[in-house]
Amino acid sequence: MAEQGDGAARADAAWIAAKRDGFRAALEQFDASRPLLLLSHHDADGLSSAAILARALERAGRRPEVRILGRGENAWSPEMAAALRERPLGGLIVADLGTRSEPPLPGTPTILLDHHVPTGVPEEALLVSGHGLVPTPTTSLLAWWCAGAVAPVEDLLWLAALGIIGDMEEAAGFAELAEARSRWGITALRNAVSLVNAPRRASAADAGPAFALLMKADGPKDVLSGGHAETALLLAAKAEVQEALAEGRRVAPRIRGDVALIPLDSPCQIHPLVAQQWKGRLKDKVVIAVNTGYRPGWVHFAARAGSGTDLIAFFRDHRPEGADPVNYGNGHAQASGGALPPAAWNRFVAGLGFEADMQVPA
Numbered sequence: 001m002a003e004q005g006d007g008a009a010r011a012d013a014a015w016i017a018a019k020r021d022g023f024r025a026a027l028e029q030f031d032a033s034r035p036l037l038l039l040s041h042h043d044a045d046g047l048s049s050a051a052i053l054a055r056a057l058e059r060a061g062r063r064p065e066v067r068i069l070g071r072g073e074n075a076w077s078p079e080m081a082a083a084l085r086e087r088p089l090g091g092l093i094v095a096d097l098g099t100r101s102e103p104p105l106p107g108t109p110t111i112l113l114d115h116h117v118p119t120g121v122p123e124e125a126l127l128v129s130g131h132g133l134v135p136t137p138t139t140s141l142l143a144w145w146c147a148g149a150v151a152p153v154e155d156l157l158w159l160a161a162l163g164i165i166g167d168m169e170e171a172a173g174f175a176e177l178a179e180a181r182s183r184w185g186i187t188a189l190r191n192a193v194s195l196v197n198a199p200r201r202a203s204a205a206d207a208g209p210a211f212a213l214l215m216k217a218d219g220p221k222d223v224l225s226g227g228h229a230e231t232a233l234l235l236a237a238k239a240e241v242q243e244a245l246a247e248g249r250r251v252a253p254r255i256r257g258d259v260a261l262i263p264l265d266s267p268c269q270i271h272p273l274v275a276q277q278w279k280g281r282l283k284d285k286v287v288i289a290v291n292t293g294y295r296p297g298w299v300h301f302a303a304r305a306g307s308g309t310d311l312i313a314f315f316r317d318h319r320p321e322g323a324d325p326v327n328y329g330n331g332h333a334q335a336s337g338g339a340l341p342p343a344a345w346n347r348f349v350a351g352l353g354f355e356a357d358m359q360v361p362a
Contacts, residue, residue, distance in 0.1 A: 157176060161181070298339045315329030316329060
């Protein structure tokens with residue numbers, strides 16, 4: 001019973017109503033006597049999606065358990081499947097974590113909400129996808145639309161706005177963001193996004209305090225107020241990331257043909273931010289920020305392109321032996337990346353024409 005973006009031009013009222021109906025119907029298939037587990041990504045869009053869904057489900061009388069995936073985790077990994085099988089789940093909601101041709105736990109009623117380029121459409125789950133719509137709704141916006149099927153969520157619109165801003169869709173023209181700007185102020189929304197994103201980028205990579213704050217705050221100004229203990233933790237994480245980012249921004253790119261590599265060695269997740277910075281300065285290049293210090297045993301990288309290059313196709317065309325589809329080349333046409341084991345990374349950069357100085361010990 002998979003549902004996709006259907007190639008529709010926009011998510012109009014009829015489209016949204018159909019997705020709400022599908023979400024409600026799929027939720028009714030969950031076993032209410034067993035736990036409902038919500039899995040979500042740890043960035044602003046994923047955290048906002050989880051907070052919207054969890055708060056709406058609580059208002060509807062359900063008590064969802066929430067698991068925010070951390071550094072190196074994947075909803076479709078064998079390790080995650082083993083962990084899920086240990087729990088007697090009544091249903092599973094997966095938000096902002098991509099899609100595959102099978103649900104994470106076949107046989108369990110599942111709803112997936114996502115806006116990335118699909119890498120498969122599971123027949124045994126409901127997929128509410130923003131891919132193919134113009135503009136593409138973020139997962140948080142999809143979550144807000146769907147959550148309205150089970151509870152009043154007007155007061156949670158600011159959470160959807162955090163996800164829109166966090167995924168760099170502020171200029172896309174969403175009416176919901178315009179309303180949120182009017183009600184809560186764009187400066188407060190932007191500052192809240194920066195703060196909520198900080199913990200997952202810091203070396204500890206613990207987004208738990210950010211999610212806890214979104215579950216209790218009544219708006220972006222409350223997130224920033226300091227009235228909750230989590231805000232201090234987020235501010236400390238932000239300071240750590242800013243220091244690491246300042247150092248990373250001083251690294252010069254290495255260029256071969258149409259590709260620019262920026263080598264980094266940081267325990268903080270600064271590679272997407274550095275890639276985004278250089279995208280504006282190297283508009284005719286595929287910019288790849290490479291971080292060898294982010295996770296032991298892996299080379300993580302974030303790619304951006306300012307020339308209209310389809311990065312999903314780029315990574316597909318340059319896929320090295322040893323690249324696994326869970327960790328490599330997913331995301332968006334203009335914002336992709338992934339992680340590779342050292343040997344596969346070395347094959348990848350050699351194929352792009354880079355010398356040994358961009359390889360790592362295998």
